[in-house]
Amino acid sequence: MVKIRLTKLGKRNDHFYRVIAIDESKKNGGEALEVLGFWHPKTSDKKIDKAGIERWVAKGAQVSPAVTKLI
Numbered sequence: 001m002v003k004i005r006l007t008k009l010g011k012r013n014d015h016f017y018r019v020i021a022i023d024e025s026k027k028n029g030g031e032a033l034e035v036l037g038f039w040h041p042k043t044s045d046k047k048i049d050k051a052g053i054e055r056w057v058a059k060g061a062q063v064s065p066a067v068t069k070l071i
Contacts, residue, residue, distance in 0.1 A: 002033065002061040004053055016040040019048055019067055021056045039070055046070060 003024045006017040017039045020032035034056070037048035048070060057063065063071075 002056060002059070003064060004036065004056055004061055004067050005064040006039070006066050007032070014042060016042075019053075019070070021052075021061060024062075 001024050002021055004019065004021050007020050007022075007029070008015050008017055010016045018032070018035055019037040019039065021034045021036060022030060022032045034052065036052045036056075037046065039046040039048075050071065053063065053067075053071070
């Protein structure tokens with residue numbers, strides 16, 4: 001099953017997150033099927049492809065609670 005979730009990137013004490021579509025059996029560092037946006041909590045920058053998320057949900061993907069809060 002495909003999940004839409006966050007993956008953490010960046011350096012120590014300055015993390016940022018990507019919103020990705022990924023197979024749920026993959027670990028956090030696994031290869032994403034598609035990158036759907038990013039979120040940088042320190043600067044409050046975020047860009048999320050809502051049409052892309054809707055496209056994956058129509059195919060049966062589940063959205064994580066953290067991504068739901070960002071949307």
